Amino acid sequence: MRATVLRRSLLALFATAVAFGAMTQAQADTLRIGYQKYGTLVLLKARGTLEKRLAAQGVDVKWTEFPGGPQLLEGLNVGSIDFGVTGETPPVFAQAAGADLLYVASEPPAPTSEAILVPKDSPIKSVQDLKGKKVALNKGSNVHYLLVRALAEAGLKYTDIQTVYLAPADARAAFERGSLDAWVIWDPYQAAAEKQLQARTLRDGTGIVDNNQFYLATRPYAEAHPQVISALVDEVRSVGEWSRAHPDEVTAQVAPLLGLPADITEVSVKRQGYGAQLISPATVAAQQKIADTFYDLKLIPKPLDIASVVWKAPASVAKAP
Known part of the structure; x- marks a missing residue:
């Protein structure tokens, strides 16, 4: 047995x-x-x-x-x-x-393939104008570093802005609604926003990031x-x-x-x-x-x-x- x-x-x-x-x-x-x-x-x-x-x-x-x-x-x-x-x-x-x-x-490197965008009729003219504003990005994505470098270049701290962490689709919707002051995004979302929404490029990666x-x-x-x-x-x-x-x-x-x-x-x-x-x-x-x-x-x-x-x-x- x-x-x-x-x-x-x-x-x-x-x-x-x-x-x-x-x-x-x-x-x-x-x-x-x-x-x-x-x-x-x-x-x-x-x-x-x-x-x-x-x-x-x-x-x-x-x-x-x-x-x-x-x-x-x-x-x-x-x-x-x-x-x-x-x-x-x-x-x-x-x-x-x-x-x-x-x-x-x-x-x-592809430094122009990511950018900080603002609505076409936004009064924001420079990265310095982002102080205190709502800026959306996908946390931990390539554009996170672009934002950090662009702020430093403009003499701002990362804590000087209100970061809003959103995935691209959600950020696009909020950007269209006018709920955001700026959106940091990469292609092809970037190109689509530029063409379809007439979003303005406040700063791309040229000279500050390689991407x-x-x-x-x-x-x-x-x-x-x-x-x-x-x-x-x-x-x-x-x-x-x-x-x-x-x-x-x-x-x-x-x-x-x-x-x-x-x-x-x-x-x-x-x-x-x-x-x-x-x-x-x-x-x-x-x-x-x-x-x-x-x-x-x-x-x-x-x-x-x-x-x-x-x-x-x-x-x-x-x-x-």
């Missing part, structure tokens, strides 16, 4: 182990990518070249859309995705919150699958270089995905940076400055070391085609 019970227990344990192994294998064979409605990853998804390339490695690709960088990084943090793209600030907040992430690559786009991965995935990450970066770079040379074709492809007219989409497309590269020392230094700034403002709870969370491509895959 005892032998029978023991045998059944062992069989059950073996079955559980097999099931767990199968689940782990399934996860390992699926690359889960988080993307936003706009950017190079949208084009890569539409082209389908990544799926074809990774199929040779036995890897499937699953895509999940997020409304903004902070939400995408939360997905990365909780393990619902393995890879994604955001602006400069979200990974700083995510790292400060303990996310086990790695910077993998970045796009060239890099970063590709990030969870540390466990990047370290376990360097060949996949290398292939992914190469595909992102390829579609980016093609996009830079074919803005009209990109506009025609992206406009229906965004649900925006071609003229608005074209503005966004031409303001974007293209041509992803692995993280350079200069990029690390720029990102470290952002992290230090947010720590000094007590917007994150601890100092960060950006260099410690940069992916180092193994020599065997660093120059993979």
